[in-house]
Amino acid sequence: MSPVTHFLSGWVLANCAKLDRKDRALVTLACVIPDIDGLGIVPELLTRNSTHPLLWFTLYHHSLHNLAFGLVVAALAFAIATRRWTTGLLALLSFHLHLFEDVLGSRGPDGYQWPIPYLAPFSSSLQLTWHGEWSLNAWPNIALTFILLMITFWLAWRRGFSPLEMFSAKANAAFVGALRRRFPRGSEAA
Numbered sequence: 697m698s699p700v701t702h703f704l705s706g707w708v709l710a711n712c713a714k715l716d717r718k719d720r721a722l723v724t725l726a727c728v729i730p731d732i733d734g735l736g737i738v739p740e741l742l743t744r745n746s747t748h749p750l751l752w753f754t755l756y757h758h759s760l761h762n763l764a765f766g767l768v769v770a771a772l773a774f775a776i777a778t779r780r781w782t783t784g785l786l787a788l789l790s791f792h793l794h795l796f797e798d799v800l801g802s803r804g805p806d807g808y809q810w811p812i813p814y815l816a817p818f819s820s821s822l823q824l825t826w827h828g829e830w831s832l833n834a835w836p837n838i839a840l841t842f843i844l845l846m847i848t849f850w851l852a853w854r855r856g857f858s859p860l861e862m863f864s865a866k867a868n869a870a871f872v873g874a875l876r877r878r879f880p881r882g883s884e885a886a
């Protein structure tokens with residue numbers, strides 16, 4: 697699935713526990729981070745027509761989609777977090793949510809399924825795929841992204857924080873303020 701869908705999934709998951717701003721960010725990022733192995737798409741596209749094309753996307757995409765990297769991410773989250781155990785475990789879950797979403801719907805335009813080498817780099821025996829996997833741009837992904845976006849808006853309206861808080865407290869306050877003016881809350885006591 698797209699990084700936007702992963703990001704919103706991580707955000708909604710992070711909101712399932714009572715975490716502070718930093719811990720929410722850690723759990724959210726854990727759902728996006730496996731895709732840094734896809735950044736090779738940039739040099740690959742740029743050098744596509746050159747005499748020495750760099751196949752970094754083809755070679756490395758999904759190379760960080762594995763349990764070992766998930767444990768590293770969870771350990772980092774544990775080390776940085778305020779609520780260590782909750783955040784560390786949620787980060788591990790968030791990372792796996794990314795893998796699960798990729799198995800569900802990340803089929804490439806060429807039909808390639810991008811199997812997930814779950815035990816890499818120690819073993820390549822386990823390659824996760826699902827025969828029903830839909831394409832990256834198929835409607836279930838669009839529907840899921842839309843639903844996650846609605847939940848994100850609702851959480852912001854209700855609780856007063858949105859993913860914008862990761863970038864700027866001011867932007868978050870402005871966004872929440874606008875939502876609450878547009879949809880006034882019945883009881884301000886809650």
Ligand SMILES: [Zn+2]
Pocket residue numbers: 697730731761794798
């Ligand atoms: Zn992925």
